[in-house]
Amino acid sequence: MKKALHPTEKRPITVVQYIQLFGPKLDPLGKRRNRPLARCPACNEAMHPRGEADPEVDGVFAHKPKSTAYCPLKESAARPYQILPPTNPDLGKAERLRSAFFLHWKHHWKLIRDYAPFADIKEFIALIRHADQQRLWQYRNIQELEVPFIFLVLKDFPPIKSKGKWLRKEWIRFWFDSRVRSVEDLWINTTGDWRIVKAIYAVPRKKDVVPGPAQLKSTEVPPLKLNFLDKVEPAVHPYQESSMKAAFPEELEA
Ligand SMILES: [Zn+2]
8 A cells, every 4th residue: 555544643644754754664773673653544553664675666555464453455345334224223313314315415425526536426326225225314323424425435436437538547445444344333333533545446457356455556544524514505517416306306306
């Protein structure tokens, strides 16, 4: 990975920045320097710089080879996030949440496009249908502002081409940090201080293959925009608006 988290601060750093801050591997006497270790943005485990002495290659950070800690970035292609049937659902709250979501659907859609540029409106519609099927709205602790972040981790965002031109060449996948292994863990295993990690993958050569750790190119820890519902209603392309109205006529009738 090109970037890891600073050893003690919440910001990502490159290997070059790491060396600027903590010095090269060996001190002037040729002894190994005792440096604090950078951390993985997803699992918080220590990460070592690799290739730092070779000016010809970009240094990367790697997990300790023997570490057995769960880390989503080491996971294979299988989608890890499931929406298990909500236990003890709150049906009244679920209905109010779903109505609020449709009232603010443009805010939610803009948030998704901010994190996954050029996402397609059809992907958004499919995510809402998936949420309906899996009864996402019924989770007792779910808040409206969490919905689009949960949407982001539920699917991959493969590259997008339009009229023969790449709009986005990267394959994007979002992960919650490693405390969250199923959606419900958001409320069980964190105290609202969860992170989201954006992983960028190279597209596998073979068709119909979903990229895994071998294709991982870089990661980012994008800042959480949690106040997006307080903003002015964003403008939406007329095609996107009509697609939503066609998909959800009852919810969006004027
Ligand atoms: Zn990790």
